[in-house]
Amino acid sequence: MSQITVYRAKEIITMDPNQPRATHVAVMDGKILAVGGADCADQWGTAVHDDSLSDAVLMPGFVEGHSHMMAGAIWDYAYAGYHDRIDPDGKLWKGMTDIEAVVERLSDQANALPAGQPLVAWGFDPIFLPTERLNRNHLDQISKDRPVAVMYSNFHLMCVNTRALELASYSAETNVEGVLRGPDGALTGELQEMAAMMPVMRRLGIDFRGLSQTAPAIRSFGKVCTRAGVTTATDLFATIEESDIDTLTRVTREASFPIRLVPTLGAIGAQPEEIAARALHLKTFNHDKLRLGAVKLMTDGSIQGWTARVKWPGYVGGQPNGIWNTPPETIFDLCEVMQKNAVQMHIHTNGDEASEVSIAALEAASRKHPWPNSRHVLQHCQMMGRDQFRACAALGICTNLFANHIWYFGDQHAALTLGEDRAERMDAVRSALDEGVRVAIHSDAPVTPMGPLFTAWCAVTRETMTGRILGEAQRISVSEALYAITLGAAYTLKMDHEIGSIETGKKADFAVLAEDPTKAKCLKDVAVLGTVINGVQHLL
């Protein structure tokens, strides 16, 4: 018989209503054998008692239902963001709150590079620096000889120095949309959208594809998860070529790989039937720590980019309605074909018109091909109202709401995009729960940093960056938020029978915390000490 190990913890929050709290958990073969007191496994025979976690509080390993693998390897580039952020190796990078600080930090990093090698940075966000716009003169202070490129946090813009402009043959004569000029007619160094950025990216060797599906990128993503207490995470909208499968399966099988990875295939680039077949093919490579088989659909853009499809009365600044990234009739086709082939879908919907079309498409699909436990998931759901949540509840559609958005962009939404009243009911977790919808909440890392406890705090407090409470009526309780980041998210991944709570029979996946989040002064400040997956410790 395999070894039984009984771990003692300061406190175990199980998320199991039969036994919400415990002090001991017995683990055998990577699974939970028993939960309770010191004697919980006595019936099963001799056990080894392990006190190494006795000062920690255990929770079920957190589940991040919407993140992207590039959250790890993006740290290959220098960080230029406004907020403090921690890299996969645990180093804290202080946020830079003015341009001088950005220049100073990047100069230090440039000086550490071999001569001529480009300096590439990410995460800059001018929305938080309402001063002068970043321009090439600032970046020329970092280096005149080596190319310098600073990507903005939305990945749609970048600013580059004079050397990088020269490499791309951008000059005073260049007259291309997206290659910006100042009032004096000179190039500012700011490049907008991929068409204008591509000539620089190509010559500086910036290729986002290398930030996913390579062995280092996969491992790096695992580290990001461990730091956040996450033991199961999605890579939502993955591009997985046949040649990537080997690396993906090999790295996720490594004993040291600390998460169950759930890559969902981006539904693009083929006919719906082919995409379904491809998803089912990928599913055959699954093992304990790799869960392929679902797909991700895009529908609209983003609210802060004014590209989300919103219903009347539209954007408060009078901007035209956003854009479809997938035509509505293709959304209907995809939904029908995936449903027919029993392929679970995660559907990106930011605006309320996008969620409305997606719900209608799922309803139509379910009439043709009934699948009661399909658990398709609307992702972001930022403008959904009670009517749409009721429809989701009736259809068994799950929602994964972008709670972090409230803190990061809530003030902007109230002032610039949706206006006061609709901003107050954005990311309406309370309404979703009240209408009986299955709910998860997410970070969309690297868009915002992965951290389920922070995400939970956002949903509980609804505080914005300026300290304002945005939509008090949509707050949820701490225990509801903790459920959303464990069992709630596990349900959306169809893994709630394996993970999401600490109860007998489930995987021994734990978040190891310094204190009890239900009693902590501030949920977001609860320190993560590491994780346990399949009974194996990954402590920081």
Add this chain to the structure above:
Amino acid sequence: MSQPRLPLTVISGYLGAGKTTLINRLLSEPHGQQLMVLVNDFGAINIDADLLVSAEKDTLLLSNGCVCCTIGGDLFMAVADALDRTPRPEHLIIEASGVAEPSKIANVALAEPDLRYAGIVTLADALNYRALAHDPLVGEQVKGQVRAADIVLLSKGSDQALLLELAVLANAPAMALSDDISVSELLLELNPDKAPDIAAHTHPAYTSWSAQEPREFSRARLLEKLESRPSGLYRLKGRLLGPDGGLELHVVGAQISVSACEQPSIGKLVGIGPKQSLSQDAIAQWWA
């Protein structure tokens, strides 16, 4: 990087507008060019089996040297890959997605020094365009694709009123895409040295025009002349004698590019546009 610039044409149009059919025609016509087609949509290219050499996952290889790939990931990175391919293709065609803004894609041909802008072709479906243009969900995006076009091709029938409406919206020539026309001659690079081969009478749907030009043009004078070109002229290409070296010009829709080249022995020009919006007389009179 001494290779010639790679011309990039974007084929745009909503679902069902006939983009795939157009690309199939382009791939199978005997144009003698090595085309690379990037498909950024949900559709499938159905290549004539006689033409197909191999089909490996997302890439089709044709016996005439053409390549066709579907793009699941980033389109612009795929364009960068096309530039790095050896041998580099002779013409890059992108089938934009049914909701893409084609100008956002074609803009890369203006930004990237290794690419040459070769036009946005927007297809509209004669049977469905009007309904789509008024659709509350997609109408604006459908019309946006027409506005961005350098030429509009009407598929699935001809409709004079609609052609006029599309030409006005696009501020560009519009023509019906009948089965008997050679799409490669309209869309691929014109060759001023082979100009005599392109005889107007062989293609009832186009007006093609060519001229030998002994006069010398300064850059400024050429640009001024181009400003007043006939509106139905879709593309114009050539080399002219200049005061200090030759001038190479490429005109596609509203895009004009004039660059320095070796002094030719004699200037040559070749242009093309739909017959119904461009007459031989109009173009000859303009250039005279």
